[in-house]
Each structure stands twice: as structure tokens, then as C-alpha cells.
Amino acid sequence: MFKSLVVAPCAALFLLLSPVITQAAEPIVIKFAHVVGDDTPKGKGALLFQKLVRERLAGQVEVEVEVYPNSTLVGDADEMQALLDNKVQMLAPSLSKFIEYSPKLEVFDLPFLFDDEAAVARFQKRETSRELLRSMADRGIYGLAYWNNGLKQLSANQPLRNPADAAGLAFRIQPSPVLEAQFAAVDAKAVRLPFSEVSKAMQSGTVQGTEGPWSNIRGQSASSQQSYVTETNHGVLNYMLVTNSRFWTSIPFAVRSELDGILLEVTQTVNAEAASINAREREQLLASGGATLVTLTPEQRQAWRAKMQPVWKSFEAQIGSDILRAALTVNRR
Numbered sequence: 001m002f003k004s005l006v007v008a009p010c011a012a013l014f015l016l017l018s019p020v021i022t023q024a025a026e027p028i029v030i031k032f033a034h035v036v037g038d039d040t041p042k043g044k045g046a047l048l049f050q051k052l053v054r055e056r057l058a059g060q061v062e063v064e065v066e067v068y069p070n071s072t073l074v075g076d077a078d079e080m081q082a083l084l085d086n087k088v089q090m091l092a093p094s095l096s097k098f099i100e101y102s103p104k105l106e107v108f109d110l111p112f113l114f115d116d117e118a119a120v121a122r123f124q125k126r127e128t129s130r131e132l133l134r135s136m137a138d139r140g141i142y143g144l145a146y147w148n149n150g151l152k153q154l155s156a157n158q159p160l161r162n163p164a165d166a167a168g169l170a171f172r173i174q175p176s177p178v179l180e181a182q183f184a185a186v187d188a189k190a191v192r193l194p195f196s197e198v199s200k201a202m203q204s205g206t207v208q209g210t211e212g213p214w215s216n217i218r219g220q221s222a223s224s225q226q227s228y229v230t231e232t233n234h235g236v237l238n239y240m241l242v243t244n245s246r247f248w249t250s251i252p253f254a255v256r257s258e259l260d261g262i263l264l265e266v267t268q269t270v271n272a273e274a275a276s277i278n279a280r281e282r283e284q285l286l287a288s289g290g291a292t293l294v295t296l297t298p299e300q301r302q303a304w305r306a307k308m309q310p311v312w313k314s315f316e317a318q319i320g321s322d323i324l325r326a327a328l329t330v331n332r333r
């Protein structure tokens with residue numbers, strides 16, 4: 001049920017003329033659900049949004065942001081449907097999780113496409129990426145911003161130095177055909193699993209490895225068997241902050257403008273701090289003995305790249321050569 005915001009006729013006219021916040025008929029509740037911890041780039045972003053909304057809108061309009069981390073309200077298998085059903089109003093799934101709704105977003109999953117995080121950040125600012133942000137609006141999913149996490153590493157219960165070391169192992173992946181193809185390229189098996197099931201699957205031996213940015217690997221390290229992390233930086237795991245299109249447009253313009261301003265600020269903070277959060281998580285994981293670092297030589301990294309890069313060609317038609325070309329122009333080689 002969408003919030004009905006009742007405004008007296010003269011107030012409605014006033015609202016049209018000036019973005020002054022008028023008390024909504026009932027409180028606006030934004031349930032923000034996600035699958036990782038509070039201490040990750042996304043978790044911190046959600047909490048900062050909650051805090052700023054409380055501070056900035058206090059005494060003006062009742063907007064409450066409820067944050068549900070660690071899949072406590074919905075997990076990644078059912079979060080998108082929950083958003084469409086307006087059971088949650090804000091999510092920030094990784095870009096791999098939108099493939100069903102916007103296959104062009106698969107560009108972000110292509111292995112070894114971006115040279116570094118700065119290249120990804122440049123791409124996210126390009127017109128192509130801005131269009132991708134709006135590509136699901138007619139399906140009811142409204143993209144508000146890109147939130148960074150970082151580059152992915154490979155973690156496994158054995159050291160992975162050469163692509164042949166991955167052959168025959170099963171890796172947990174997010175629901176993305178590109179990621180499936182990426183692991184098939186090194187003769188490994190890919191198993192799609194929700195994030196909340198990764199630790200259990202590692203413990204039970206259903207999978208022997210996974211991939212993710214340092215903050216996610218650290219978050220799972222206590223309860224999983226990822227004793228080796230190979231620093232491959234082979235792909236990106238960033239997020240799209242999304243809301244339910246109808247819910248968002250049901251919010252009075254003045255309140256929405258205020259929320260947009262807060263989100264801009266939160267996005268800048270998340271994106272400025274993601275790299276240092278990952279660097280800190282990396283240091284802490286390695287210092288605690290939670291994992292052994294495997295550093296690749298340039299030749300070894302090149303061998304992984306050579307195996308995985310042909311995946312680009314297989315997905316070019318689906319993603320669009322224009323989008324692929326636009327992504328390649330952000331590298332500075």
C-alpha cells in the first residue's frame with residue numbers, strides 16, 4: 001500500500017511554488033535492508049543516511065529510516081521482490097544482483113575490465129552509467145546512486161597462484177552468468193548462493209572458495225574456512241542504491257529534495273571511504289592470522305587475466321559494444 005499524502009488544496013498550490021516541507025499525513029518509513037555488516041562501506045552508508053535524516057528533518061517532517069543489516073529482514077534472494085512489493089523501501093544490492101532486471105549491468109562483472117577503483121569511479125560518472133541507473137525505472141526499481149565497495153579478491157581453502165590451481169574447485173558466486181563464465185574459464189565450478197549462506201557452504205565443503213572485496217571476506221572470515229586470499233583485484237563489487245519507483249514519487253517533492261540532498265552527501269562519504277575501509281579490513285584480517293595473503297607476480301596475474309578475459313566477448317552482444325567501449329575508455333593505459 002503506498003502512502004497517501006494528504007495536503008490541503010491551498011497547501012498543495014504552495015508546494016508547487018516552493019519546496020517548503022509540509023507535514024506529511026502520516027510518518028514516512030524507509031526500511032533499508034542489506035546483507036552485510038554495519039562496519040562495511042554499505043553498512044556505514046545506511047547508518048549515516050539514517051543519522052542525517054534524523055538530524056536534518058527533525059521537527060520538520062516525520063521520516064524514519066530503519067536499517068536492517070546482515071539479511072535480518074530480507075536476504076539477497078528475495079530482497080528485490082520485497083522492494084517491488086514495497087515491503088522494504090531501500091536496498092543497495094551489488095550490481096551483479098540486477099542482471100535479471102537490466103542485463104547491461106553485467107558490464108560491471110566482466111573480469112579484469114577495470115584497471116583500478118579510480119577507473120570504476122570514472123565509469124560510474126559517465127553518461128552510460130547514469131543511464132544504467134535509470135534502466136529499471138519502468139520495472140519499478142529506481143536507481144539513486146552508485147555506492148562503492150571495492151575490487152574483488154579470490155579466497156579459498158588453499159593457495160591459488162595460477163589459474164590451474166582453481167581447476168576442479170567450487171566457488172560461491174552471486175547470481176550472475178558472467179561470474180559463472182569467469183570461473184568456467186579456469187575450469188572451476190560456480191555455485192550461486194545468497195551471501196548469508198557463504199560461511200556455511202565453506203564450512204560444509206559445498207564450496208572451496210569465493211570472491212569478494214576485503215570487507216566482505218573479513219566479515220565472513222571468523223566462521224568460514226577461507227584460509228588463503230589471493231590478491232587478484234580481478235573484478236569489482238559495487239552497489240546500486242535503489243528504491244521503489246512508486247514509493248519514491250509518492251514522497252512530497254520538498255521532502256524528496258531534502259532526501260536527495262542527504263543521499264548525495266552520504267554517497268560522497270561512502271565512495272570516499274570505501275577504499276580505506278577495505279584497506280583497514282585487509283590489514284586486520286592478515287594481522288589476526290585470519291587468512292594468509294597470496295600475492296601474485298605480474299606474470300601470474302597476467303595468466304589469470306588471459307584465461308578470464310575471453311568472457312568479455314561472450315557477453316558483448318548482451319551488454320552492448322557501445323557500453324563495453326565506454327567502460328574501456330576509463331582505463332588510463
Ligand code: LMR
Nearest residue numbers: 035036094174195212216
Ligand atoms: C555478495 O553477495 O557477495 C555481495 O553482494 C554482498 C554485499 O552486499 O556486499
